[in-house]
Amino acid sequence: MLSGPPINWVLLVIGAWLAIGFLGIVALRIFGIVAKIFFPLGGLAGFVLAIISAKALTSGVVESRVLPIGLPQLQFHLRMDQLSSFFLLILGVTTVGISLFSAGYFRKGAGTAPGLLCLEFHFFLASMALVLIADDAYSFMLAWESMALSSYFLVTANHRIPKIRAAGFLYLCIAHIGAIAILLSFGILQANTGDYTFANMRLQEISPFWASAAFLFAIFGFGAKAGILPLHIWLPEAHPAAPSPVSALMSGVMIKMAVYGFLRVAFDLLHIQIWWWGVLLLALGIATALFGVIFATVQTDMKRLLAYSSIENIGLLFAAMGLALLFRSYGMNELSALALTASLYHVGAHALFKSLLFLTTGSVLHATGERNLGKLGGLIRFMPWVTGLALIGILASSGLPPFSGFVSEWLLLQSFLFTPGLPQSFLNMLVPVAAASIALVAALAGYAMVKFFGVVFLGQPREEKLREAHDAGTLEKLGMLWLALATVVLGLAPNFLLRFIDPVTQILVGKGLASSSRANGWWLITPTSLERASYSPIYFLLGVALASALVFVVVRIFYHGRLRRSPAWSGGHAWQNARMQDTAEGYGQPIRQIFESFFDLERHLPRPEESEPEYRVVVNDKFWKGLYLPIARITEFISAQVGRLQQGRISIYLLYSFLTLLVTLLMVPGVRR
Amino acid sequence: MSLSQFLSQIFATLAALLIAPLLLGWVNQVRAWLANRSGPGIFMPYRLLHKLFNKESVVADTASPLFRFVPYLIFGCLLLASAIIPTLSTDLPLARAADAIALVGLFALARVFIALAAMDIGTAFGTLGARREMLIGFLAEPALLTVLFSSSLIANSTALKTIVQTVSQREFTIYPSLVFAAMAFVLIFLAENARVPVDNPATHLELTMIHEALILEYSGRHLAILEWAAALKLFAYSTIGIALFLPWGITDGRSPVQMLIALAFLIFKLAILGGVLALVETFSAKLRIFRVPEFLATAFLLGVIGMLTNILLGT
């Protein structure tokens, strides 16, 4: 089954997605067909993609194709190596869940026509797959831009709401600035040879100065897509604005494309690595992670909370890549492989659990029509399935054993603890500080996730209408179940994914973890040796489960199982209502107080004489006022100046053209002589 | 896993299970003595547990299944934690399942679930307790990690077994970084076990309580299990402290004689530690809740300095 070169299959999947998209246009308003047939078909294509890339990873086949489309002399060079395959695998697995969910999610009547959504959605998927197999700058940029555009249209699916249009605009704006930086990076990498294929870039040996420039452009460009500080500003606007499956796709998969692009440039295309690149990336990553998680804890909108949590995870990813770069620059390839493995593992883990969490918010949104945390609560009674699945998501996201988030965190911390071997003492001292910050981020992530889950699903419903909430539909459940299952597998059998990561680190840094990790059995991961560190999620789970079950049984045998239901006690206070529970604001209050300097707070406190007291606190991003508004103002000022040129009279415009012509003629070398 | 290994694991786990309430009783007894009271005796926690187990469980009618499931889970987490910390012997088969980082993860797992259970009923106290518990957790957890890292850097390993062996069984060395780690650990220990400067185990005053607010809605056997779990947590933290800073006496083997000698050592050390804890509690006043983050941030940063010192001074 599925024999033949993997790259052909990938092209077939891309073709299938495009075809489904265009069929969507044909059946523009026939909701039943689009939702119940096209989306599951897209999911099936994703499944095929996952299997193909897994096979390609284990077989180690690297293949190239040149497609005779595009401009003359600028054909599409395609290549599928291990790095591409790994990300294709993640894309495929995640797509299955999200497509299934979307089949049940999109409803009639709201915003864009279902057929159009279907086109945009599958175009988005196809362009992401194309990004991953592109082997020259031209096709890469083409795929990259169509990815940005299709996701822009998906974000603005409800384009009648002005706020969503604004979010979409911001997203598009930053995406384009990032794309320019990526293009510049490629421009440096081709080293004036005029040949923009990646194969050529790999051969070029550019000077450290230009290599650093290319690297910085790459950080900027890919960082803009990933949401690295201070380019994160679009993420908490755009992700919540999009329909939930799209948020899931963007948060779970699209921002990983930036990680892919960055790995491609930093480890594959650039022939050298310099130590301060790693330090810069580490610092940026940790700052981003801390920023993201602190903001996540004070959010009052459930999708914004998750969006900030994505920023945090991207920060962790970049920190891990920074560490890998640092090790790589000193030729410590085993350690580099360890850090890189941590980062790739987190790519997989985050893609799954964050998609899952975004999908659960979609179900909640459908069932209640609310995304404000202050108006939710108690959904565990009305939506047990969604609650259970969300629980898996938040446990993985909090980095708790035995779930998937913990494995990557564990690997990352392990790679930090190996650092004292670095040749520069200054770096050796920075690293413990970094490790401690990572630990802080992980613990804060737990805080944010408890808030998310506790406020949405536990407690009493804060509004009466929540009592009519219904559980997700079958297809939605299936989609989420798929992602939850994958999350659990990643958590319990880390060696399973490590097998697929190993070939990637082998080609990037020449070392892999799989053999040493599995040396003591598939249930145990040991990055180096048993004396140094080991972790076995299966034992872990069995231990906890066994102990819990034992207590349960023993208590039943020796005592009794009598139970009485009564109203909540609550310290004997007789009168209770749902409004007395902590609000989302209240839950975030300690963090707001401790990290007050991080926030731009707008507080409105009621005065004693007010008859209708109102308490309001809005937490804003300092970057918005401190960085973006000034830039916007300067841009506006410059445009206003340029605007003066615009006189409205045609002869003036002709004069401009005339002057331009004169200047151009002057520049022609022959004329001046 | 050989039979003797299995037996020694069972023995260590059972010892943890049985000593934990005694340790709690001992601390309370010493506190009573220090306050010039005669005290209830060190077996009081057992009597309390027995009483609670016999009572029927009253569960709020708004509670979800999560609420009833959580006590068992937490007990399971903390029992596993006590089982993987080298209390008597370093030769524990279960210890491979989790190293120091996973141990912290285990505590975090228990914390997240108790916070969720407290939010489940939807009373004002529950959510308040959950928030405060997570507030302590998010600072104490990384602080504990930095403490463990300080030791890990010395032993070049995160496996608790190797750490204990390095500190106890090589030639005697003073590790300056452990001064910081120990100081930080004391602060974390007090905060995590709801002891006096941070929380008062004896109070039910709404404004100040943390641990009690979390378990306010529990009764009967559920409460008994949670109380026992709290005792296990105290035990687990005490033994982490012993393993990191005073590991002498922990055996390498698994023969019954070695285990019994190690048990004697452990009880001796726990008795002293419990006495010191009671002394610290008697001498300190409870902090305002807003001071608690400061208290824990201090612990966290001390841990970081410990790691830095380790790199500067080496060993």
Place this chain on the structure above:
Amino acid sequence: MSSISIQLINLFAAFLLLLAFAMLVQRRIINLVHMYALQGLTVVAATSVVAYVTNQEHLYYTAAITLVLKVFFIPWILHRLIKRLNVRWEIETLINIPSTMLVGIVVVVFAFNLALPVSKLSSSVSPGTLGIALACFLLSFMMMITRSKAIPQVISFLSMENALVFAATSATYGMPMVVELGIALDVLVGVFILGLFMFQISEQFESLDISHLESLKEE
């Protein structure tokens, strides 16, 4: 030279750093004085160990002077001062304590890195301690910046001097006796002058808050 004495000196160095941090975050003036005395005691212990290891008699004298002066006499004076001025209560720092600690860590990293190349050249008992001494010095300086009351500032000034003495003994086997005596005398005189100064301030402004001194500036 036995390794155990090196370890001991390292241990005392770690204690000093711990105390410097503890002083940085301490709010109660009376505890600050206790910690200052403890710091002095640590310096005495470290000096004695160095004296023993290197067989330098004059270091014993240094230790003795330090003991009398910084463990007993100056803390005693400070205690009396506090009683007379009645300033036992808690004081708020200018910057909140976690931030102070964070800056403190940056300072420590800075100091360690600064000292590393120097200590590699040095042939002293325990080269790493120079970094710690430098860190203690800078931390005490920081403490002086973050306090708004006069007495904590004096204490931080004194603990700066402690760090210097420690640096001198552990990194370079101590200074010549004359210099040591001179420093000791300086400190003593300094304490007296500062004490008088504080009385003056508190009489003048009925408070020891140095922000009142701002009113002295030219308008």
